[in-house]
Amino acid sequence: MKKYVYSFGGGTADGNIKMKEILGGKGAGLADMSSAGLPVPPGFTISTEVCTLFFENNRQVPADVAKQTREGIAILEKQMGQKLGDPKNPLLLSVRSGAKFSMPGMMNTILNLGMNDATAAGLAEKSGNARFAYDCYRRFIQMFGQVALNIEMEHFDHIYDTRKAKKKTKNDTDLTAEDLQAIIADYKKLVLKETKKPFPQDPMVQLEMSRDAVFSSWWNPKAAYYRKMEKIPDEIGTGATVQAMVFGNMSDASGSGVGFTRDPGTGEKVFYGEYLLNAQGEDVVAGIRTPEPISKLKTMMPEVYSQLVEITSNLEKHYRDMQDFEFTIEEGKLYMLQTRNGKRTGPAAVRLAVEMVEEGLISKEEAVMRVAPAQLDQLLHPVFDAASLKTLTLLGAGIEASPGAAVGRAAFSAEDAVAMKAKSSAPVVLVRKETTPDDIHGMDVAKGILTAVGGKSSHAAVVARGMGRPCIVGASVINIDEKGKKFTVNVGGKTVTVKEGDYISINGTDGKIYLGEAKTTDPDPNSGHFATLLKWADEFRGHFGVRANADIPRDAKVARAFGAEGIGLCRTEHMFFAEDRIKIVQEMILATDEKGRRKALKALLPMQRKDFAGLFEAMEGFPVVIRTLDPPLHEFLPKRENLMVDVAKLPYVDAKEKKRMAAEYGFAVKDLKKALPALLRRVEELHEFNPMLGHRGCRLGITYPEITEMQAQAIFEAAVQVTKKGKKILPEIMIPLIGSVKELEHQRKIVVDVATAVLAKAGMPDMKYMVGTMIEIPRAAMTAELVAKEAEFFSFGTNDLTQTTMGLSRDDYTKFSKHYEDIKVFQADPFAVLDREGVGRVIEYAVKAGRSTRPDLEIGICGEHGGEPSSVEFCYMIGMDYVSCSPYRVPIARLAAAQAALSKGDKSEAMRTA
Ligand code: PEP
Numbered sequence: 001m002k003k004y005v006y007s008f009g010g011g012t013a014d015g016n017i018k019m020k021e022i023l024g025g026k027g028a029g030l031a032d033m034s035s036a037g038l039p040v041p042p043g044f045t046i047s048t049e050v051c052t053l054f055f056e057n058n059r060q061v062p063a064d065v066a067k068q069t070r071e072g073i074a075i076l077e078k079q080m081g082q083k084l085g086d087p088k089n090p091l092l093l094s095v096r097s098g099a100k101f102s103m104p105g106m107m108n109t110i111l112n113l114g115m116n117d118a119t120a121a122g123l124a125e126k127s128g129n130a131r132f133a134y135d136c137y138r139r140f141i142q143m144f145g146q147v148a149l150n151i152e153m154e155h156f157d158h159i160y161d162t163r164k165a166k167k168k169t170k171n172d173t174d175l176t177a178e179d180l181q182a183i184i185a186d187y188k189k190l191v192l193k194e195t196k197k198p199f200p201q202d203p204m205v206q207l208e209m210s211r212d213a214v215f216s217s218w219w220n221p222k223a224a225y226y227r228k229m230e231k232i233p234d235e236i237g238t239g240a241t242v243q244a245m246v247f248g249n250m251s252d253a254s255g256s257g258v259g260f261t262r263d264p265g266t267g268e269k270v271f272y273g274e275y276l277l278n279a280q281g282e283d284v285v286a287g288i289r290t291p292e293p294i295s296k297l298k299t300m301m302p303e304v305y306s307q308l309v310e311i312t313s314n315l316e317k318h319y320r321d322m323q324d325f326e327f328t329i330e331e332g333k334l335y336m337l338q339t340r341n342g343k344r345t346g347p348a349a350v351r352l353a354v355e356m357v358e359e360g361l362i363s364k365e366e367a368v369m370r371v372a373p374a375q376l377d378q379l380l381h382p383v384f385d386a387a388s389l390k391t392l393t394l395l396g397a398g399i400e401a402s403p404g405a406a407v408g409r410a411a412f413s414a415e416d417a418v419a420m421k422a423k424s425s426a427p428v429v430l431v432r433k434e435t436t437p438d439d440i441h442g443m444d445v446a447k448g449i450l451t452a453v454g455g456k457s458s459h460a461a462v463v464a465r466g467m468g469r470p471c472i473v474g475a476s477v478i479n480i481d482e483k484g485k486k487f488t489v490n491v492g493g494k495t496v497t498v499k500e501g502d503y504i505s506i507n508g509t510d511g512k513i514y515l516g517e518a519k520t521t522d523p524d525p526n527s528g529h530f531a532t533l534l535k536w537a538d539e540f541r542g543h544f545g546v547r548a549n550a551d552i553p554r555d556a557k558v559a560r561a562f563g564a565e566g567i568g569l570c571r572t573e574h575m576f577f578a579e580d581r582i583k584i585v586q587e588m589i590l591a592t593d594e595k596g597r598r599k600a601l602k603a604l605l606p607m608q609r610k611d612f613a614g615l616f617e618a619m620e621g622f623p624v625v626i627r628t629l630d631p632p633l634h635e636f637l638p639k640r641e642n643l644m645v646d647v648a649k650l651p652y653v654d655a656k657e658k659k660r661m662a663a664e665y666g667f668a669v670k671d672l673k674k675a676l677p678a679l680l681r682r683v684e685e686l687h688e689f690n691p692m693l694g695h696r697g698c699r700l701g702i703t704y705p706e707i708t709e710m711q712a713q714a715i716f717e718a719a720v721q722v723t724k725k726g727k728k729i730l731p732e733i734m735i736p737l738i739g740s741v742k743e744l745e746h747q748r749k750i751v752v753d754v755a756t757a758v759l760a761k762a763g764m765p766d767m768k769y770m771v772g773t774m775i776e777i778p779r780a781a782m783t784a785e786l787v788a789k790e791a792e793f794f795s796f797g798t799n800d801l802t803q804t805t806m807g808l809s810r811d812d813y814t815k816f817s818k819h820y821e822d823i824k825v826f827q828a829d830p831f832a833v834l835d836r837e838g839v840g841r842v843i844e845y846a847v848k849a850g851r852s853t854r855p856d857l858e859i860g861i862c863g864e865h866g867g868e869p870s871s872v873e874f875c876y877m878i879g880m881d882y883v884s885c886s887p888y889r890v891p892i893a894r895l896a897a898a899q900a901a902l903s904k905g906d907k908s909e910a911m912r913t914a
């Protein structure tokens with residue numbers, strides 16, 4: 001018989017930590033803790049495979065599962081000395097989800113299973129604590145009703161709150177056993193009304209329904225959303241762990257808590273967590289009551305506290321990673337309910353990894369492998385500018401739950417946040433009373449999250465940290481009116497109201513909330529743990545380079561500060577677009593003959609020369625790849641539609657409007673009558689139906705060779721200038737969008753001729769430079785062995801290469817991308833994550849073919865994919881020399897390259913260079 005159920009408890013277990021795939025993280029962690037002799041309530045895990053089969057078989061589990069579950073219960077009953085459903089001595093259970101990858105709060109949990117009319121009365125008698133027994137029963141009906149019977153929580157809340165109102169109390173703990181019995185009676189009526197069946201009294205039926213509800217929650221919309229966001233596969237399913245209950249709600253000597261062995265927000269080595277006395281676990285994480293900091297437990301229950309510290313620090317040493325744990329104290333006795341590697345923010349991930357190396361807990365390689373490259377993003381973004389904060393009104397502070405600065409317009413529901421973001425690109429901050437996991441889509445679009453209640457371990461705070469969003473929770477200073485879409489704060493005796501759309505600035509690092517839009521400053525990438533980790537990454541990355549896409553000296557400087565080793569793409573057209581140049585460029589385009597074009601190009605020459613000199617200086621000692629002009633010429637001219645309207649209206653407009661037109665198109669008013677239609681004619685001539693496949697790239701330089709000539713002249717004159725200052729430079733001139741080697745040959749000749757002339761004149765005939773090409777068209781890739789005859793380097797322009805290989809417009813894909821990615825035609829956006837299966841094969845072919853002609857061919861990538869971790873790994877694996885990406889992604893690419901080198905590449909070589 002196939003094994004579906006894995007028991008643990010009493011110092012042994014069927015499973016272990018390596019079985020996360022089968023048992024889920026929670027099941028595997030409990031099995032491991034149990035084997036290590038830690039105080040873990042016994043239980044068993046129904047494997048993730050059963051979840052998969054459940055969905056495959058129309059929500060039915062295999063027949064053997066029931067039998068194995070009964071056996072699991074029998075073992076459990078023996079260990080606990082209790083019996084499921086026995087009124088005199090009832091065994092109560094929890095049923096929890098747990099997948100291989102943690103998905104905090106996204107799936108369902110049921111506690112206090114086994115409660116029914118008889119066991120409630122029995123438990124009341126046995127424990128001598130009727131209040132406790134009926135509290136368990138009402139909690140069970142409520143949770144089971146919501147999760148397994150799909151009854152709206154509001155209905156239960158209404159009954160519960162009405163009773164509290166009747167008692168004139170706000171505290172749950174003021175309700176007596178009699179109150180709770182009355183609530184239970186009402187809950188049962190509610191169940192009958194909503195489901196047309198009485199509340200199930202048979203514990204085995206309760207268990208089966210709870211198991212199925214936990215499995216079903218794998219497809220909760222929030223769980224599905226979370227998986228998509230975190231790139232967790234849909235196929236893996238969740239385990240269901242059934243465990244004997246221990247009771248944090250038995251008395252004030254009992255309680256429940258959650259914690260981390262280090263601060264998951266900053267990575268600091270401090271014991272971190274919170275707890276509530278006389279409460280069950282979900283009370284702590286649900287954000288309904290604001291819990292106490294764990295440090296308070298030290299004074300309240302010193303022995304339990306030191307036992308907890310000892311156990312969790314041993315767990316950290318054992319798993320060699322920060323642990324996220326849950327515990328319950330039942331009448332002064334500590335039980336561990338969960339341990340897992342904790343989710344952490346980017347700054348915490350970096351600090352933890354580096355400090356664990358310093359502590360001798362992990363190696364440098366492990367540290368480098370531990371930090372997800374995308375998480376570095378959180379360390380690369382601005383923090384609040386102190387001076388600008390002084391100009392804003394400080395509204396108060398809450399509990400800092402996830403660090404970082406966020407500025408945005410207040411939105412008071414997840415739906416509003418999504419709608420506001422869809423309407424405008426201005427940022428949004430999500431403000432809620434308590435963020436529940438149902439808010440996941442709103443949290444995803446928000447720059448930051450602010451809640452009025454809840455603690456550092458509320459599920460939403462955990463999720464915010466996982467997403468790297470700045471988050472403040474438990475900000476009791478704000479009085480929130482979610483329906484009215486506003487909150488008020490008392491500031492120095494005055495009421496300040498913040499309405500939907502008003503800007504607020506929140507600092508998740510210190511918990512402070514400001515009214516208004518704070519300015520931000522850039523972080524320093526060359527200090528602290530961040531710099532240390534990246535230094536190690538560079539050691540392992542070995543020969544594989546990381547360059548930046550930068551068009552102006554300022555960006556080049558930023559890129560260099562982030563560790564770029566050169567420029568992999570300078571898009572020269574971005575220099576043409578500058579305000580002081582656009583008129584000259586237009587003049588060049590409008591010229592009717594070569595003479596006219598050359599005149600305009602002559603005016604552009606000194607400007608381009610200055611730009612290139614700035615780039616060479618900023619990247620001194622490193623290569624600078626400069627691409628000749630790429631976009632269609634009509635992009636430099638006014639919009640055709642606007643022009644058509646203005647030409648049509650011209651005879652009828654007044655002097656003021658004529659003045660506007662003259663200023664807009666750069667003509668004298670008196671010339672408008674002739675010049676405007678002429679301009680329109682030229683725009684019409686240049687108009688293309690498919691500009692992306694039209695007169696762009698090298699096709700421009702081929703039809704107007706004088707453009708390439710001018711650019712080459714500017715490049716080499718700048719090179720001479722900077723070399724004369726004693727600086728070492730390495731120019732690489734790159735020809736875009738070729739499909740045939742003939743195109744490259746044509747352009748290369750122009751560049752080489754100009755270079756030879758300029759360098760000879762300067763007395764520097766031996767200056768080193770390279771001429772190469774972009775590979776952006778499949779034809780170039782498939783004829784790469786020919787192209788390489790004329791190219792000293794290849795750089796894959798994967799934006800265009802993806803577009804041309806897939807026949808998919810890079811500008812229009814987003815119109816239907818959601819649908820395509822939902823039904824998994826593509827696993828991810830192919831313009832963000834390189835499509836290895838298709839485009840990747842074209843690239844691989846071209847790399848091999850190119851090197852068959854020229855073994856020392858330098859090969860890199862400069863499309864957007866150059867800064868995306870999985871694409872970087874691919875580039876490493878197929879033997880490219882470098883990747884090039886935007887300046888802020890350079891550290892991400894450095895880390896991703898190191899990880900590729902350590903995991904897939906030649907590790908021995910990486911070690912040698914270390
Ligand atoms: C590319 O196509 O990948 C590329 C880098 O060029 P551009 O994005 O400028 O077309």
Ligand code: MG
Nearest residue numbers: 776797799800
């Ligand atoms: Mg391109």
